[in-house]
Amino acid sequence: xxxxxxxxxxxxxxxxxxxxxxxxxxxxxxxxxxxxxxxxxxxxxxxxxxxxxxxxxxxxxxxxxxxxxxxxxxxxxxxxxxxxxxxxxxxxxxxxxxxxxxxxxxxxxxxxxxxxxxxxxxxxxxxxxxxxxxxxxxxxxxxxxxxxxxxxxxxxxxxxxxxxxxxxxxxxxxxxxxxxxxxxxxxxxxxxxxxxxxxxxxxxxxxxxxxxxxxxxxxxxxxxxxxxxxxxxxxxxxxxxxxxxxxxxxxxxxxxxxxxxxxxxxxxxxxxxxxxxxxxxxxxxxxxxxxxxxxxxxxxxxxxxxxxxxxxxxxxxxxxxxxxxxxxxxxxxxxxx
Amino acid sequence: xxxxxxxxxxxxxxxxxxxxxxxxxxxxxxxxxxxxxxxxxxxxxxxxxxxxxxxxxxxxxxxxxxxxxxxxxxxxxxxxxxxxxxxxxxxxxxxxxxxxxxxxxxxxxxxxxxxxxxxxxxxxxxxxxxxxxxxxxxxxxxxxxxxxxxxxxxxxxxxxxxxxxxxxxxxxxxxxxxxxxxxxxxxxxxxxxxxxxxxxxxxxxxxxxxxxxxxxxxxxxxxxxxxxxxxxxxxxxxxxxxxxxxxxxxxxxxxxxxxxxxxxxxxxxxxxxxxxxxxxxxxxxxxxxxxxxxxxxxxxxxxxxxxxxxxxxxxxxxxxxxxx
Numbered sequence: 001x002x003x004x005x006x007x008x009x010x011x012x013x014x015x016x017x018x019x020x021x022x023x024x025x026x027x028x029x030x031x032x033x034x035x036x037x038x039x040x041x042x043x044x045x046x047x048x049x050x051x052x053x054x055x056x057x058x059x060x061x062x063x064x065x066x067x068x069x070x071x072x073x074x075x076x077x078x079x080x081x082x083x084x085x086x087x088x089x090x091x092x093x094x095x096x097x098x099x100x101x102x103x104x105x106x107x108x109x110x111x112x113x114x115x116x117x118x119x120x121x122x123x124x125x126x127x128x129x130x131x132x133x134x135x136x137x138x139x140x141x142x143x144x145x146x147x148x149x150x151x152x153x154x155x156x157x158x159x160x161x162x163x164x165x166x167x168x169x170x171x172x173x174x175x176x177x178x179x180x181x182x183x184x185x186x187x188x189x190x191x192x193x194x195x196x197x198x199x200x201x202x203x204x205x206x207x208x209x210x211x212x213x214x215x216x217x218x219x220x221x222x223x224x225x226x227x228x229x230x231x232x233x234x235x236x237x238x239x240x241x242x243x244x245x246x247x248x249x250x251x252x253x254x255x256x257x258x259x260x261x262x263x264x265x266x267x268x269x270x271x272x273x274x275x276x277x278x279x280x281x282x283x284x285x286x287x288x289x290x291x292x293x294x295x296x297x298x299x300x301x302x303x304x305x306x307x308x309x310x311x312x313x314x315x316x317x318x319x320x321x322x323x324x325x326x327x328x329x330x331x332x333x334x335x336x337x
Numbered sequence: 338x339x340x341x342x343x344x345x346x347x348x349x350x351x352x353x354x355x356x357x358x359x360x361x362x363x364x365x366x367x368x369x370x371x372x373x374x375x376x377x378x379x380x381x382x383x384x385x386x387x388x389x390x391x392x393x394x395x396x397x398x399x400x401x402x403x404x405x406x407x408x409x410x411x412x413x414x415x416x417x418x419x420x421x422x423x424x425x426x427x428x429x430x431x432x433x434x435x436x437x438x439x440x441x442x443x444x445x446x447x448x449x450x451x452x453x454x455x456x457x458x459x460x461x462x463x464x465x466x467x468x469x470x471x472x473x474x475x476x477x478x479x480x481x482x483x484x485x486x487x488x489x490x491x492x493x494x495x496x497x498x499x500x501x502x503x504x505x506x507x508x509x510x511x512x513x514x515x516x517x518x519x520x521x522x523x524x525x526x527x528x529x530x531x532x533x534x535x536x537x538x539x540x541x542x543x544x545x546x547x548x549x550x551x552x553x554x555x556x557x558x559x560x561x562x563x564x565x566x567x568x569x570x571x572x573x574x575x576x577x578x579x580x581x582x583x584x585x586x587x588x589x590x591x592x593x594x595x596x597x598x599x600x601x602x603x604x605x606x607x608x609x610x611x612x613x614x615x616x617x618x619x620x621x622x623x624x625x626x627x628x629x630x631x632x633x634x635x636x637x638x639x640x641x642x643x644x645x646x647x648x649x650x651x652x653x654x655x656x657x658x659x660x661x
Binding site: 011030032056094116139155176178195196197219 | 399412416421422425453
C-alpha cells in the first residue's frame with residue numbers, strides 16, 4: 001500500500017463511512033463498537049461502545065461531524081466525532097437492520113431507519129417525521145439523488161415514497177420474489193434491487209419498465225452507481241460487474257467486467273464520487289481500484305487480511321476506507337501531492 | 338463443501354402451541370451447560386428469559402423463483418443468520434423456534450438453498466415437541482401436526498403425566514407410524530438432558546440408521562392411521578455415485594412434493610469416507626463424513642419419510658444404484 005494507515009480491530013467490519021466533513025472515517029463492527037479514525041492522522045483511533053450486540057448498518061450523520069448507527073439491540077444511535085454516543089431511536093426487541101441519511105440544504109437533513117416492516121423517518125435532530133409501513137420486512141434503504149424520495153426493497157418488489165408527501169402512498173415497483181437490497185440511480189432514472197436468486201431487477205423511471213440483470217454466480221450484496229449514473233457497479237461475480245445505464249442500456253448490453261478471471265467472488269464495490277473509478281473488494285481480501293474508461297486495474301490491498309466486507313470513498317474521492325470480516329481496517333490516501 | 342467443524346449448528350424447535358416448546362427452550366437457556374445459544378423466536382413476550390441473543394422475528398416464507406414448486410424458504414432466517422455471523426464468536430449454536438402452526442419445510446429448506454447460510458451453518462436437528470394428551474386431536478384437525486412429526490430428528494413426547502400408560506403407548510405408536518426414525522424422548526415438563534436435543538449432528542443420522550435395524554426391516558403395520566409413512570432401504574454393495582445422483586435427482590424432481598425428508602448414509606465404491614445425504618422435498622445436499630468404524634458392515638442405507646411412498650419402486654431404484 002502506498003499511502004495510508006491500517007489497524008487490526010479484531011471484529012467483523014460491518015460497514016465503513018466517512019463523516020460529512022470528510023475528516024473522520026468510522027468503522028462499524030460486529031462487536032457493537034464504532035472505531036473512529038482521523039483522516040491523515042497517525043493518532044489513536046477512538047473506540048465508541050455503541051450497541052449491546054452488533055452494528056447492522058451505518059451512515060454519516062446528515063448534519064454533524066459524526067455518524068448514525070443501527071444495531072441488533074433495537075437502537076438507533078448517533079456517534080460524535082469525539083466518540084460520544086446518544087440515542088436517536090429505540091425499536092425495542094426488533095433489529096434495526098438498515099439506516100440511510102441525506103444532507104439537505106441549510107443544515108437540515110434526513111435520517112431513515114428500518115426495523116421489520118417499518119421505515120421511520122427522522123429529521124436531523126432525531127424528531128420523528130413519519131413511519132412508512134411496508135408489506136414485508138425492509139431489506140434495503142436508499143435516498144434518491146435529491147433527498148426527495150426514499151426507496152425500500154422487500155418481498156415482491158420495492159416501494160418508492162416521497163419524503164415530504166402529505167399523504168403517504170408509495171409508488172409500488174412490483175416483481176415477484178425476495179429483493180434483498182436497493183440502489184437508486186443518482187438522476188432518478190432507475191431503481192435497481194438485488195435478488196435472492198443471484199440476479200438484479202430494475203425498473204426504469206418514470207415508466208416502470210422492467211430490467212433484469214442475471215448471470216451472477218453468487219448473491220449481489222453491494223450496488224453502487226457512478227457519479228452521473230452512467231454505470232452501476234455490482235458484486236456477486238468473480239469480477240466487478242458494471243452495467244451501462246446509457247445508450248439504451250443496461251438491457252441488451254453486455255456489462256463491463258473488471259478485475260476478473262481468477263474465480264474469486266467480488267464482495268464489495270464502491271464507485272468514486274468524483275471520477276469514473278470503481279473500487280472492488282474480493283472474498284480473498286484483495287482490493288483493487290479500476291479506471292472504468294481504460295479498464296486499468298490498480299491493486300490496493302493484497303489478499304492477506306480476510307474477506308472484504310466494507311468499502312467506502314470519502315466525498316472528495318481521495319480516500320478509500322476498507323474493512324474485512326476478520327477485523328482488518330485501512331484508509332488509503334489517493335490525494336495528489 | 339464447507340467444513341463441518343466451523344459451521345454453526347442450528348436446531349429447529351417445532352411443536353404445537355401448548356406442547357411445551359417454550360418450556361423446553363427456557364430449560365435450554367437457563368441450564369448451566371456452558372454453551373451459549375442465539376435464539377430466534379416469534380412471540381417475544383412468551384419467553385421469560387433474559388438472553389441477549391434472543392432475536393425477535395416475523396416468519397416470512399417466500400417461494401424461490403427456481404422452477405421448484407415446493408421450494409419455499411424463510412427470508413427472515415437468511416437475514417438473521419447473516420446478521421449473527423457478524424458476531425460469530427459470541428455463541429456456540431443457533432436455536433430457531435417456529436410458531437405452532439408452522440410447516441417445518443421452509444425452515445429446513447433455508448439451510449439448503451441459500452449459499453451463505455449453507456456455508457456458515459448446518460442444520461443439526463429438527464426437534465418436535467408433542468403433547469401426549471392432545472396429539473391425537475391435533476393430528477385429526479391439522480396436517481401440520483403430522484408434518485412436524487415427519488420432519489423431526491428428535492421428538493420430545495411431553496406431558497406424559499397427563500395420560501395413562503396405555504394411552505402413552507398408543508400415542509407413541511402413532512408417532513412411529515408417521516416417523517419410525519426419529520429418536521423419541523418421553524418427558525414431563527419437557528425435562529430431559531439438554532445434550533439429547535442439541536448438537537446431535539450427523540451422529541443421530543448414522544446412529545439411527547446403524548443401530549435400529551429392526552425398524553429398517555419392520556413391516557408397514559403402522560401406516561394405516563396417517564397418510565405419512567416412513568420407509569428405509571439397504572444396499573450392501575458399494576454405491577456408484579453417478580447412478581445414485583441420477584436416480585435420486587429424478588426421484589426428487591418427480592416426487593419431491595410428497596417426499597418430506599430423505600436421509601441416507603452411503604458407501605461409495607473406492608471411497609473410505611461415508612457420504613451423508615439428505616433432502617427436504619426437492620432440495621438435496623450431501624457431505625462426506627468420517628469413515629465407518631473398522632468391522633462395521635459397509636451397508637448403505639436410505640430413509641424416506643413422506644406421502645404415497647411406493648416401496649417396491651423405491652427399493653428397485655436404490656438397488657439399481659449399486660456399482661457394477
